[in-house]
Amino acid sequence: MRSAYDVIIRPIITEQSMEQTDIKKYVFEVAKDAGKIEIKKAVEEVFGVKVAKVNTLNMKGKEKRQGRHPAGYTAGWKKAVVRLTEDSKTIEFFEGMV
Numbered sequence: 297m298r299s300a301y302d303v304i305i306r307p308i309i310t311e312q313s314m315e316q317t318d319i320k321k322y323v324f325e326v327a328k329d330a331g332k333i334e335i336k337k338a339v340e341e342v343f344g345v346k347v348a349k350v351n352t353l354n355m356k357g358k359e360k361r362q363g364r365h366p367a368g369y370t371a372g373w374k375k376a377v378v379r380l381t382e383d384s385k386t387i388e389f390f391e392g393m394v
Contacts, residue, residue, distance in 0.1 A: 300338035303330045307389065308375065317390050320380040326352070328374045335376050346384040351377040 308323040316323070326335055332350040339347050353376075357369040380386070 298327075300341040303327050303334055303338040304342060305373075314390070316377075317386070320382075320384065320386065322378050322380070322387055322390060324376050324378065326374050326376045328354075328372075330374065330376075332376075335378070339378050343387045343389070344385075345387060346381040347378055348381040348384075349379040351379075353377075 303326055305325040305327065308325060310323075313321075313323040322339075324335075324339070326338075330338075332352060335350050335352070336347045339345065339350075352374060355373050355375050357372040359367045359369055361367045
């Protein structure tokens, strides 16, 4: 059994994801083989909040070239958008970013 820190790799800090913190939506990069239930339990354990909904997306790697050689691809990854319940507290990690 893996820990919650193995499921959540890092938070995604972008303009679009920071705008959604008002409605208690947070974006994380997660392990590729993690399921929605596993992601929900990990976020609740690490941050001490209540999760209402989890949406996941598999992000395809982008095509990259180096000189004249054939193009390769960057690594693909999995993104999770986590929505907290209305009565849940916010995640303090994101509060200084907005």
